[in-house]
Amino acid sequence: MSDGLFLTLEGIDGAGKSSHLDAMEALFKARGRTVVRTREPGGTPLAEILRGLILEQPMDPLTESLLVFAARRDHVVRVIEPALARGDVVLCDRFTDATFAYQGAGRDFDTQVLSTLEQWVQGGRGAAGLLQPHVTLWFDLAPEIAAQRLAGARLPDKFESQPVEFFRRVAAGYAARAVADAPRFVRIDASQTRDQVWQQVETALVARGALAPESGAAR
Ligand SMILES: Nc1ncnc2c1ncn2[C@@H]1O[C@H](COP(=O)(O)OP(=O)(O)O)[C@@H](O)[C@H]1O
Numbered sequence: 001m002s003d004g005l006f007l008t009l010e011g012i013d014g015a016g017k018s019s020h021l022d023a024m025e026a027l028f029k030a031r032g033r034t035v036v037r038t039r040e041p042g043g044t045p046l047a048e049i050l051r052g053l054i055l056e057q058p059m060d061p062l063t064e065s066l067l068v069f070a071a072r073r074d075h076v077v078r079v080i081e082p083a084l085a086r087g088d089v090v091l092c093d094r095f096t097d098a099t100f101a102y103q104g105a106g107r108d109f110d111t112q113v114l115s116t117l118e119q120w121v122q123g124g125r126g127a128a129g130l131l132q133p134h135v136t137l138w139f140d141l142a143p144e145i146a147a148q149r150l151a152g153a154r155l156p157d158k159f160e161s162q163p164v165e166f167f168r169r170v171a172a173g174y175a176a177r178a179v180a181d182a183p184r185f186v187r188i189d190a191s192q193t194r195d196q197v198w199q200q201v202e203t204a205l206v207a208r209g210a211l212a213p214e215s216g217a218a219r
């Protein structure tokens, strides 16, 4: 048995997730953990190629979902599962909740099909069941505020160019996922200042037992 930790960050574009990745990585490293920092879509050479297509090319929601899950399969098999088996911390910027939120709720695509793909890609582990994050930090922010934060911050990609109504649906999709799997989710009030958001992140990690005390360091 390993004590690998699979931690994901979720939320609409501009919610502020990425702003805390460096500090989270440092927090785990200070406790002697090896951190594999990764993202979706992406995380392997093949998945990064698929990411470019997903974020740039117009396509129908089924094609988008298949590509997202194809990228995820490569990522899971090549990076996430081996890292967890070694006992590492996998710090992943988005995972399958994003597919239910963006393709399912945002694009109004059939969530039964998404659940089937989820079983194919994250299943096949026998008694271990579906591969799911141990903890998911959900950065919850009103789409209007996220849009203000993103304005001028970077060149918008295919999703970031969507109207605010799209992000309202995506946000509702995240809320539904959080209700459906409440023990895994931690809601972060992302409307607060960066320092306050960080405090919430740190508190959540301690509360979920994800952070061993610093004195207990090296594993
Ligand atoms: N708590 C915050 N308050 C105000 N602006 C923020 C906050 N957190 C992040 N930002 C800014 O908002 C923008 C989006 O943040 P980012 O971390 O890239 O979001 P995400 O990764 O969720 O898309 C960036 O310009 C960032 O500097």
Ligand SMILES: Cc1cn([C@H]2C[C@H](O)[C@@H](COP(=O)(O)OP(=O)(O)O)O2)c(=O)[nH]c1=O
Pocket (backbone or CB within 6 Å): 013, 018, 039, 040, 041, 055, 068, 093, 094, 095, 096, 098, 099, 100, 102, 103, 157, 159, 160
């Ligand atoms: C993982 C995933 C991401 N996405 C979208 C959400 C984001 O708009 C985009 C990439 O996410 P992200 O890495 O957060 O973008 P950025 O680096 O610009 O902050 O892909 C999906 O639509 N479905 C998915 O399953």
